[in-house]
């Protein structure tokens with residue numbers, strides 16, 4: 740297949756995922772264009788994390804095709820997978836900083852892995868990313884144990900962005916943050932997205948994040964993607980999980996102004 744600038748950033752076609760008799764995904768297809776912010780929601784165990792891992796080639800679906808930046812992961816050599824992954828940033832659940840490394844070294848980690856950047860450039864890039872996520876250069880000297888929850892998320896985001904990814908994966912980016920910090924983090928992501936225009940795939944349970952950030956929502960239920968579209972599609976869905984999720988007490992509060 741020919742790669743083209745206008746290819747979707749991610750395309751999944753007819754994805755089935757089975758672990759023995761446990762069918763997690765049944766015929767899932769989706770397509771994400773450049774610059775979209777895709778929010779994946781679904782109950783616990785519905786297969787959100789597995790789907791994310793399949794998008795980035797860390798897990799092989801049982802059936803179906805995954806296209807990352809227009810290249811079919813099932814048809815290219817595994818060595819090429821790593822090259823495509825280098826164009827992606829990942830923010831793992833809980834931040835997952837290396838506890839023995841300072842903030843500076845945590846952010847520098849992906850750069851050092853590449854072994855092509857000299858110290859001066861690493862210093863420059865790390866300072867730039869610290870500023871970008873709203874932290875002072877001095878924060879670079881701190882150890883993860885000295886950080887608040889909100890700061891941990893910012894450092895993890897700086898690390899995910901340090902290689903200037905085209906595609907950013909966020910697993911529960913606001914989990915563990917109180918509503919104020921959560922809102923600040925969403926505002927930060929939104930500002931960075933406006934500036935850098937990366938594409939985002941995120942798993943989240945936070946309806947405020949979905950409402951404020953996502954341009955497209957995917958709802959995983961009954962092994963299928965029962966919604967894949969703008970928030971209006973999710974709100975209009977008759978699927979019982981979607982109805983419960985978006986029109987329950989919390990959903991009602993968050994979305995009442997959208998209708």
Ligand SMILES: Nc1ncnc2c1ncn2[C@@H]1O[C@H](COP(=O)(O)OP(=O)(O)OP(=O)(O)O)[C@@H](O)[C@H]1O
Nearest residue numbers: 758761763781782783784785786787788789790942
């Ligand atoms: N390597 C594996 N081997 C066997 N089963 C697995 C494996 N990885 C995931 N599963 C199963 O796949 C299903 C989906 O798991 P997944 O972690 O993707 O769910 P999730 O939607 O991310 O859940 P949560 O919101 O609780 O994190 C679960 O039933 C899980 O037990």
